[in-house]
Amino acid sequence: IISVRDLSKCYWIGKVPFPALNRVNLEIYDNDFTVLAGRSGSGKSTLLNIVGALESADTGEVVVDNQNILQMSADQRTQFRLQTIGFVFQAYNLIQVLTAQENVAYVCRLQGKSKLESLEIAAHWLDAVGLGELGSRRPNQLSGGQQQRVAVARALATNPKIVLADEPTANLDTVTAQKLVCLLQKLHDDFNTTFLISSHDPDVKNASSRLIKLSDGHVIKRWDEALP
Amino acid sequence: IISVRDLSKCYWIGKVPFPALNRVNLEIYDNDFTVLAGRSGSGKSTLLNIVGALESADTGEVVVDNQNILQMSADQRTQFRLQTIGFVFQAYNLIQVLTAQENVAYVCRLQGKSKLESLEIAAHWLDAVGLGELGSRRPNQLSGGQQQRVAVARALATNPKIVLADEPTANLDTVTAQKLVCLLQKLHDDFNTTFLISSHDPDVKNASSRLIKLSDGHVIKRWDEALP
Numbered sequence: 001i002i003s004v005r006d007l008s009k010c011y012w013i014g015k016v017p018f019p020a021l022n023r024v025n026l027e028i029y030d031n032d033f034t035v036l037a038g039r040s041g042s043g044k045s046t047l048l049n050i051v052g053a054l055e056s057a058d059t060g061e062v063v064v065d066n067q068n069i070l071q072m073s074a075d076q077r078t079q080f081r082l083q084t085i086g087f088v089f090q091a092y093n094l095i096q097v098l099t100a101q102e103n104v105a106y107v108c109r110l111q112g113k114s115k116l117e118s119l120e121i122a123a124h125w126l127d128a129v130g131l132g133e134l135g136s137r138r139p140n141q142l143s144g145g146q147q148q149r150v151a152v153a154r155a156l157a158t159n160p161k162i163v164l165a166d167e168p169t170a171n172l173d174t175v176t177a178q179k180l181v182c183l184l185q186k187l188h189d190d191f192n193t194t195f196l197i198s199s200h201d202p203d204v205k206n207a208s209s210r211l212i213k214l215s216d217g218h219v220i221k222r223w224d225e226a227l228p
Numbered sequence: 229i230i231s232v233r234d235l236s237k238c239y240w241i242g243k244v245p246f247p248a249l250n251r252v253n254l255e256i257y258d259n260d261f262t263v264l265a266g267r268s269g270s271g272k273s274t275l276l277n278i279v280g281a282l283e284s285a286d287t288g289e290v291v292v293d294n295q296n297i298l299q300m301s302a303d304q305r306t307q308f309r310l311q312t313i314g315f316v317f318q319a320y321n322l323i324q325v326l327t328a329q330e331n332v333a334y335v336c337r338l339q340g341k342s343k344l345e346s347l348e349i350a351a352h353w354l355d356a357v358g359l360g361e362l363g364s365r366r367p368n369q370l371s372g373g374q375q376q377r378v379a380v381a382r383a384l385a386t387n388p389k390i391v392l393a394d395e396p397t398a399n400l401d402t403v404t405a406q407k408l409v410c411l412l413q414k415l416h417d418d419f420n421t422t423f424l425i426s427s428h429d430p431d432v433k434n435a436s437s438r439l440i441k442l443s444d445g446h447v448i449k450r451w452d453e454a455l456p
């Protein structure tokens with residue numbers, strides 16, 4: 001469902017190019033639960049952003065759900081993200097002037113759902129991540145781990161085909177992280193959602209059946225439980 | 229070196245008070261390496277912010293390095309923070325328009341050091357956290373874990389008596405986190421720095437000799453390696 005071929009991306013620091021991804025090749029299959037691992041700075045966020053049609057790339061091909069991402073126009077990318085992807089950002093990227101519930105409902109509204117239905121869906125997902133009582137708080141009235149969970153709820157609220165999660169348990173204690181992983185596994189089992197999760201959390205790794213490890217922008221290791 | 233007596237703090241959500249800390253009592257001794265644990269939302273950041281003179285409290289007493297924090301004026305708190313505390317924020321709080329090196333040098337400048345010396349000190353600490361090459365990058369040109377390490381370098385650059393670190397390894401892979409913990413332990417051993425670190429990272433917990441656990445704003449558990 002995600003096919004990455006020979007993907008390369010440089011960031012420009014003034015006139016100097018910095019290769020963040022260097023000829024990355026990987027395949028994610030429908031209903032995978034794959035962890036993307038690697039050192040800080042190895043390229044995980046960059047890879048997720050490109051697969052999620054949030055950033056451009058220099059060379060290579062990325063096909064997600066049969067759509068050629070790198071060839072899309074800005075409008076096509078927006079539509080694609082709305083219909084297919086749920087994204088959990090490493091820095092959450094919540095809207096500060098909206099409440100937690102409004103932040104989650106917002107993506108449902110973008111999908112064309114009514115205000116009432118969106119708020120109900122949002123309440124359901126906030127409850128699922130353990131924030132049932134806190135929907136009327138704004139992000140700056142929440143702890144770090146609570147903000148992180150609002151970001152997760154927002155990614156799940158649109159019932160996406162593919163969830164791209166960038167370190168979704170980084171600011172959570174072990175118990176809260178394990179509950180979140182259980183929630184993700186349940187979605188994986190019940191709705192056949194595909195997960196690609198950047199994480200260094202052992203609980204997330206233990207829940208996954210495949211692992212892809214990056215180093216300095218290229219793939220150095222692949223592990224698949226299904227293979228002998 | 230840190231004495232917290234009967235500390236309580238409510239946040240106000242409109243007219244409704246929410247008790248974030250509820251009669252917290254704890255002692256941190258000179259040259260401790262103490263971890264502050266607890267579930268997401270249990271009050272760790274709030275406690276660190278109050279001890280670091282960044283937030284006010286409602287009732288109780290907080291004495292840090294023989295100074296009564298809750299009675300201080302705004303100016304006194306600013307002086308106290310500059311001279312005594314190195315703070316690693318959970319959300320890093322880097323200045324976006326300054327480079328990594330300038331972010332770290334800034335706190336040295338505030339202490340009255342020359343521009344040249346501040347930049348040299350900053351380069352040293354960025355190197356110590358593994359970011360030696362990246363000093364001229366701005367925060368939005370760095371990965372999440374790289375930004376986190378700039379925040380740590382900035383907290384250490386003033387050679388503070390007490391380091392208050394709010395989840396300083398949350399966005400780091402295991403290897404990078406372990407190197408950071410080694411650095412903190414080295415400072416602890418060589419300079420007698422006192423550490424109070426909010427973390428759920430096992431590597432941080434393993435390095436500590438004391439643990440204080442919060443739940444719903446109060447202390448539920450204390451563990452001390454030194455005690456039988």
Ligand SMILES: Nc1ncnc2c1ncn2[C@@H]1O[C@H](COP(=O)(O)OP(=O)(O)OP(=O)(O)O)[C@@H](O)[C@H]1O
Nearest residue numbers: 141143144145146239248268269270271272273274
């Ligand atoms: N500005 C605020 N206004 C209202 N409530 C707040 C505010 N900041 C924090 N809270 C609440 O106070 C409680 C403690 O928050 P705190 O940030 O100290 O938790 P924490 O232990 O650091 O959590 P985490 O591990 O998720 O970072 C939480 O329930 C949070 O929702």
Ligand SMILES: Nc1ncnc2c1ncn2[C@@H]1O[C@H](COP(=O)(O)OP(=O)(O)OP(=O)(O)O)[C@@H](O)[C@H]1O
Nearest residue numbers: 011020040041042043044045046369371372373374
């Ligand atoms: N906007 C940018 N401009 C320049 N360089 C960048 C930019 N964003 C990221 N980089 C660099 O690209 C490399 C990969 O960054 P990326 O954010 O993908 O790493 P990561 O694996 O997600 O790291 P972390 O685990 O710390 O979040 C890093 O060396 C980083 O410094």
Ligand SMILES: [Mg+2]
Nearest residue numbers: 045090371372
């Ligand atoms: Mg990242």
Ligand SMILES: [Mg+2]
Nearest residue numbers: 143144273318
């Ligand atoms: Mg916190």
